[in-house]
Amino acid sequence: MSAPLLQVKDLAVHYKVRAGGVLWGKYQSLKALDGVSFDLKAGQTLGIVGESGCGKSTLGRAILQLVPATSGTVAWLGAPPPELKALRREMQIVFQDPLASLDPRMTAGDIIAEPLRNYRKDLSREQIKAEVRKVMAQVGLLPSMINRYPHEFSGGQCQRIGIGRAIILGPKLVVCDEPVSALDVSIRAQVINLLMDLQRELGLALVFISHDLAVIRHISHRVLVLYLGKAMELAERESLYAAPRHPYTQALMAAVPIPDPEKERAKPRVIVSGDIPSPLYPPSGCVFRTRCPKATEICAQVEPPLESAGQDHMVACHHWRDGRGRD
Amino acid sequence: MTANEAMEATEVIGGRSLWQDAGRRLLGNKAAATGLVILAVVAIASFVGPYLLPWSYDQIDWDHIEALPPDIAMGHYLGTDSLGRDLLARTLVGGRVSLTVGILATTVALLIGVTVGAVAGFVGGRTDQLLMRFVDLMYSVPLTFFVIILMVLFGRNFTLMFIAIGAVEWLTMARIVRGQTLALRGKEFIEAARASGGSTPAIIWRHIVPNVLGVVVVYVTLTIPQVILLESFLSFLGLGVQEPMTSWGMLINDGAVELQINPRTLIVPAAFMTVTLFCFNFLGDGLRDALDPKDR
Numbered sequence: 001m002s003a004p005l006l007q008v009k010d011l012a013v014h015y016k017v018r019a020g021g022v023l024w025g026k027y028q029s030l031k032a033l034d035g036v037s038f039d040l041k042a043g044q045t046l047g048i049v050g051e052s053g054c055g056k057s058t059l060g061r062a063i064l065q066l067v068p069a070t071s072g073t074v075a076w077l078g079a080p081p082p083e084l085k086a087l088r089r090e091m092q093i094v095f096q097d098p099l100a101s102l103d104p105r106m107t108a109g110d111i112i113a114e115p116l117r118n119y120r121k122d123l124s125r126e127q128i129k130a131e132v133r134k135v136m137a138q139v140g141l142l143p144s145m146i147n148r149y150p151h152e153f154s155g156g157q158c159q160r161i162g163i164g165r166a167i168i169l170g171p172k173l174v175v176c177d178e179p180v181s182a183l184d185v186s187i188r189a190q191v192i193n194l195l196m197d198l199q200r201e202l203g204l205a206l207v208f209i210s211h212d213l214a215v216i217r218h219i220s221h222r223v224l225v226l227y228l229g230k231a232m233e234l235a236e237r238e239s240l241y242a243a244p245r246h247p248y249t250q251a252l253m254a255a256v257p258i259p260d261p262e263k264e265r266a267k268p269r270v271i272v273s274g275d276i277p278s279p280l281y282p283p284s285g286c287v288f289r290t291r292c293p294k295a296t297e298i299c300a301q302v303e304p305p306l307e308s309a310g311q312d313h314m315v316a317c318h319h320w321r322d323g324r325g326r327d
Numbered sequence: 328m329t330a331n332e333a334m335e336a337t338e339v340i341g342g343r344s345l346w347q348d349a350g351r352r353l354l355g356n357k358a359a360a361t362g363l364v365i366l367a368v369v370a371i372a373s374f375v376g377p378y379l380l381p382w383s384y385d386q387i388d389w390d391h392i393e394a395l396p397p398d399i400a401m402g403h404y405l406g407t408d409s410l411g412r413d414l415l416a417r418t419l420v421g422g423r424v425s426l427t428v429g430i431l432a433t434t435v436a437l438l439i440g441v442t443v444g445a446v447a448g449f450v451g452g453r454t455d456q457l458l459m460r461f462v463d464l465m466y467s468v469p470l471t472f473f474v475i476i477l478m479v480l481f482g483r484n485f486t487l488m489f490i491a492i493g494a495v496e497w498l499t500m501a502r503i504v505r506g507q508t509l510a511l512r513g514k515e516f517i518e519a520a521r522a523s524g525g526s527t528p529a530i531i532w533r534h535i536v537p538n539v540l541g542v543v544v545v546y547v548t549l550t551i552p553q554v555i556l557l558e559s560f561l562s563f564l565g566l567g568v569q570e571p572m573t574s575w576g577m578l579i580n581d582g583a584v585e586l587q588i589n590p591r592t593l594i595v596p597a598a599f600m601t602v603t604l605f606c607f608n609f610l611g612d613g614l615r616d617a618l619d620p621k622d623r
Contacts, residue, residue: 089524093519102516103516103520103538104345105344105537114520151345162519165523169523
């Protein structure tokens with residue numbers, strides 16, 4: 001089998017944070033992302049879920065090298081990534097806030113054309129314009145709106161512009177950093193379906209970051225659950241949604257309301273109390289133990305490795321075998 | 328007709344940029360629009376007017392060296408000064424000098440200030456420290472002293488004057504632009520630009536500069552009068568332009584000497600200058616409101 005498109009190994013991003021002191025404060029390291037690994041095949045989607053502050057966005061940005069990785073490697077097509085400028089031609093990003101990610105002083109056409117101006121200096125003005133019109137039609141924007149400014153578009157349309165900008169160079173991978181979280185529910189499905197259509201047409205691989213389990217389920221082939229910068233569970237979608245192994249994943253699933261009061265009342269509850277701990281002072285051992293209903297002594301002492309729990313199903317928990325009756 | 332053809336068939340819809348919006352708001356503001364018109368009139372009069380007058384600014388009317396009151400028949404529409412030179416011609420030529428200095432010096436300040444500020448703010452780190460400490464250093468040098476030294480070293484010279492003034496005025500511009508850039512740097516569209524492969528100079532030029540320009544334009548309209556005043560001050564001290572060339576500052580200086588015997592020679596240039604400065608300030612205020620309607 002050929003090498004996966006993207007191979008992330010033990011990726012860590014630590015931010016330096018000043019801790020107290022006016023002039024000569026000590027620096028502490030904040031582990032936004034700590035040793036995350038996964039593979040992504042061409043044309044597939046990896047969903048990344050987690051609470052806010054768990055390192056989802058940092059992971060997306062670290063893949064694109066928008067934030068420098070502290071350690072770990074990102075391999076591209078089985079080899080070390082090419083030089084930065086060449087790499088960015090292959091992978092692009094769609095941001096969370098559709099309006100903020102567009103320069104307010106540029107027209108939609110100029111925004112979508114910007115990557116072309118950076119990479120295809122050989123193209124004439126007309127060729128660029130033709131290319132932009134093609135992409136606009138592809139993402140479902142009227143090409144006649146080429147001269148409009150971002151503030152004249154709705155949120156969903158702005159996100160389409162952002163997607164157009166991301167695909168115009170024909171990348172192999174697009175990182176979507178919560179692309180639908182800022183959108184109205186009615187628009188979400190449209191944008192997600194657009195992304196899935198584009199994936200099919202262009203053979204894109206997606207890294208889809210979201211906190212919405214339903215969205216992730218709809219779009220992903222594989223799902224990575226992050227908590228406090230660490231991978232909790234990494235599995236095929238079907239396997240994960242059918243039988244979540246990690247107590248954290250179980251808790252996340254249980255928190256999704258079911259639109260049927262009977263079933264809602266009857267569903268098993270996994271209660272997770274408290275807040276996510278500060279990433280400045282992560283708990284010893286398993287980072288989730290402070291909120292885990294199954295936590296025992298070993299959890300505080302030994303950090304659970306990400307181990308195989310079935311086919312294509314990895315989980316980082318000492319107790320994933322406990323109380324398992326269904327499978 | 329398919330949907331696609333329908334799309335092609337429709338005309339390209341022109342968008343209205345933020346600048347166009349601001350232009351509309353500016354013209355809707357009476358004080359600013361009036362200011363703009365008066366400024367245009369003063370500028371045209373200063374640059375074209377002297378060629379249409381019967382007397383040139385340095386021509387002495389030997390029949391009237393006694394400071395003639397306004398006399399339409401003689402062609403001295405606002406009278407002459409104590410040396411018999413036509414006051415209107417001198418005021419208009421002086422306006423030409425003052426406006427030129429104001430605009431050129433501000434342009435110098437604009438170029439240096441925006442470049443330094445944007446680079447310092449965007450690149451950050453050591454570059455930022457180095458540039459901004461240099462700005463701090465320059466701030467501590469007294470302006471008059473600096474200009475006098477330049478004048479002594481290079482002699483009195485028109486070009487030198489606006490370079491000297493511009494070299495001082497860019498400091499504030501650099502600070503303002505740096506502050507704005509810092510605020511912009513964290514925005515997602517800058518990150519998006521970096522992700523789409525833009526180099527640092529390209530991002531500064533394409534994204535930072537157009538976005539700080541709004542604030543800069545306001546500051547420019549407020550800097551021009553400041554520079555005109557500064558030039559007047561230097562001329563007042565005898566460090567500005569040289570006779571028989573003149574500027575508003577010099578004319579006011581001359582007029583002040585004759586205040587008691589001949590107030591007209593003070594009032595005329597002073598009125599021109601005051602009106603111009605007022606207009607610039609109204610325009611600046613109007614621009615600020617127009618460019619950032621949220622801040623009003």
